Amino acid sequence: MSLPTSVAIIGAGMAGISAARQLKEAGVAVELFDKSRGTGGRMSSKRTDHGEFDIGTQYFTARHGAFRAEVERWHASGWVDTWQPNLYRIDEQGMQPSTDEQHRYVGSPRMTALSRALLEDLPLHNSVRITALDKHEQGWLLTDADGNHYGPFDRVVVATPAPQAVPLLSAAPQLAKAAEQIGMEPGWAVSVSFATPLNTPVEAAFVRTGPLDWICANHSKPGRSAACTWVLQSTPQWAAAHLETPPAKVADLLLEALGETLHTALPATTLVHAHRWLYARPAEDSEWGALAAPDLGLYVCGDWCLAGRLEGAWLSGRHAAHAVLGQH
Structure with a gap:
């Protein structure tokens, strides 16, 4: 499998950050999208x-x-x-x-000092809620809640809580079904x-x-x-x-x-x-690591793919990045 040139990552919590950093270090151009104004997902500080x-x-x-x-x-x-x-x-x-x-x-x-440091050299679109993913001949196109479009991207990594991931996975019913099982x-x-x-x-x-x-x-x-x-x-x-x-x-x-x-x-x-x-x-730990539909170029990660700890999120993002890169 050839190395992708561009990857969109939806969610800038630790799982998304981990996947982005692994891919960037491999020479892949990444862009992150997050619906929040801040960074870090559940690493949030006030x-x-x-x-x-x-x-x-x-x-x-x-x-x-x-x-x-x-x-x-x-x-x-x-x-x-x-x-x-x-x-x-x-x-x-x-x-x-x-x-x-x-x-x-x-x-x-x-x-949030940790998430900000890890995101410092990564392109991040804040306050952008991606609502649809569409696969075209040129690649994946993303649409946000305001009707704006982004892409095309060779691959997409969805790094959100499971219930928020499901609506984005209509192109890969097997991934959506797996995410639906998670409480x-x-x-x-x-x-x-x-x-x-x-x-x-x-x-x-x-x-x-x-x-x-x-x-x-x-x-x-x-x-x-x-x-x-x-x-x-x-x-x-x-x-x-x-x-x-x-x-x-x-x-x-x-x-x-x-x-x-x-x-x-x-x-x-x-x-x-x-x-x-x-x-x-x-609600429960899992042993998936990450979910993948390589034929589509669509991947999913999050702490819910492993364990509900920051470590689980980081490891899941790492699994997703390795899958994107064709590594095992």
């Missing part, structure tokens, strides 16, 4: 006058050898740093220090800045009771401001039951749960913001 908040991915670990080597390169470049918080587990039996001793990494000074779980994330520090030794905790799934003193991460900032993430089940609850009400409910979880009165807040993730993470 900057405010009261500090920075990682509202999506909270941290990541590195287990696979190739990913560990890549993370070390990022670390040496100053794009990520290690984060070893005072970590707890909170369940119905109470609060105890977590025995989870994995090395954790975060983007520095915020999670994605929702989540609510509440960013909150407090006027004074909380009365707790907890800097981060896995919560296994009530509506909360994860709580984190965001200011404990390296490179963040000194303001007392926290991020609260709900369980998927609670989010599914509150998909249409107004954000302000969601914030009130999860703040109330935070006080109950930590058994402490909460100080006054200076900022509260709730963000809903419709596709926060895949």
Whole structure:
């Protein structure tokens, strides 16, 4: 199979970024398209006058050898740093220090610092929602929600959450059918800045009771401001039951749960913001790596093709790039 000269990548989260970087290093011209104004997909961060908040991915670990080597390169470049918080587990039996001793990494000074660094020399179309892919004799043509066209491209890599990928895969029913099998779980994330520090030794905790799934003193991460900032993430089940609850009400409910979880009165807040993730993470792991229709030049990747971690997204993008290049 000849090397493609141009590849369109739909989605600029870690899977899309990983595929783009692998292809660029192989000498292939790539263009990324993302419906959001920012970068990084679920590596999203929110900057405010009261500090920075990682509202999506909270941290990541590195287990696979190739990913560990890549993370070390990022670390040496100053794009990520290690984060070893005072970590707890909170369940119905109470609060105890977590025995989870994995090395954790975060983007520095915020999670989006990593995606911005990786995208710096890549052509990216922000705020462009691709709604249709059409295969012509000259190659693939992309159409966005405003009726604009892009292309032609030799190959297309779809690197979006599975439900968003399905409508783009009509030319490859077998890929669409596979993506339709994937369940994605929702989540609510509440960013909150407090006027004074909380009365707790907890800097981060896995919560296994009530509506909360994860709580984190965001200011404990390296490179963040000194303001007392926290991020609260709900369980998927609670989010599914509150998909249409107004954000302000969601914030009130999860703040109330935070006080109950930590058994402490909460100080006054200076900022509260709730963000809903419709596709926060895949419900189950998979072993696909990536999906491919080589005869069409259409490929699909994402954490849902492997595991719902940043590492899974990076590895899936790598799989997709190798498939585009005819490597195994």
